[in-house]
Amino acid sequence: MNIRILQLIEGAQQADGLVVVIDVFRAFSTACYAMERGASRIVPVGNIKEAFRLAEEIPDSIIMGEQNERKVPGFDFGNSPTHILEADLSGKTVIHRSSSGTQGIVNAVHADEIITGSFVNAAAIAEYIRYRSPETVSLVCMGYAGERPSQEDTFLAEYIRDLLTGKPTHFAEMVEELRKGDGARLLDPANSEWSPATDFDLCLSLDRFDFILRLEEENGIRYLNRIDSCTFERKK
Known part of the structure; x- marks a missing residue:
């Protein structure tokens, strides 16, 4: 298995094989929480205008996401797992726009298959990759707005690579580095309105979802579908 770690929009455009689009803080962590709260599917989009258009066309839909990390006026939710932790999304189609993660999906035009990447379901991601056994895995770190790398996304790419290759992982060390480094922005009280400090721990709740x-x-319509790990484990 050829495992590639790629960065940003350019990396998404180059990615091939089974592509894991990574956005730890916070899009694809929040997407997992949305599924756990009952969403039937998540429709990732590249721009705000498309999000509003689809919301008018798709019955029983809501819009979730951000621009510059802040909730977009008119969206139902921002990009915070804290803000949807108690939401009832049963049967809802969630239309999702983010500055990083959903941009990676839109730009991964050479992918054979696309899944999302976050620490909250990292073990399930690695297990799925083993099950699929692709010739090439592209781990795409979307960073800040797809324009500059971030610690958390690169850490997850390295973590998944180490799971796949049998190398020791160092998650606790990563968390402490993030607390003082790129994750500190989530803990800044000045950002609490759109990014509560609790988002930090929720996005780093390792393997919370299976x-x-x-x-x-x-x-x-392209959408993210939930695939439980017990399903692909039985098919081995």
């Missing part, structure tokens, strides 16, 4: 989110398409 499912992956895989991009699928139906009736011209």
Whole structure:
């Protein structure tokens, strides 16, 4: 298995094989919490205008996401797992726009298959990759707005690579580095309105969820579907 770690929009455009688009803080962590709160599917989009258009066309839908880390006016939720922790999303289609993660999905045009990446379901991601056994795995770190690298996304790419290759992982050390480094922005009281400090721990709740989110398409709409790990474990 050829495992590649790529960075940002350019990396997404170069990615091939089974592509894992990574956005730890916070898009694809929040997406997992949304699924756990009952969402039926998540439709990732690249721009705000498209999000509003789809919300008008898709019955029983809500919009979630951000621009410059802040909730977009008119969206139902921002990009915070804290803010949806008690939300009832049962049966809802969640239309999701973010500055990093969903941009990676839109730009991964050479992918054979796309799944999302976060620490909250890292073990399930590695297990799914083993199950699929692709020739190439592209781990795409989306960083800040797809323009500059971030510690958390690179750490997750390295963590998944180490799980796949049998190397020791150092998650606790990563958390402490993030607390003082790129994750400190989540702990800054000045950002609490759109990024509560609790988001830090929620996004780093390792293996909280035992499912992956895989991009699928139906009736011209591409959406993230929840695939529980017990499903692909039974198929081995």
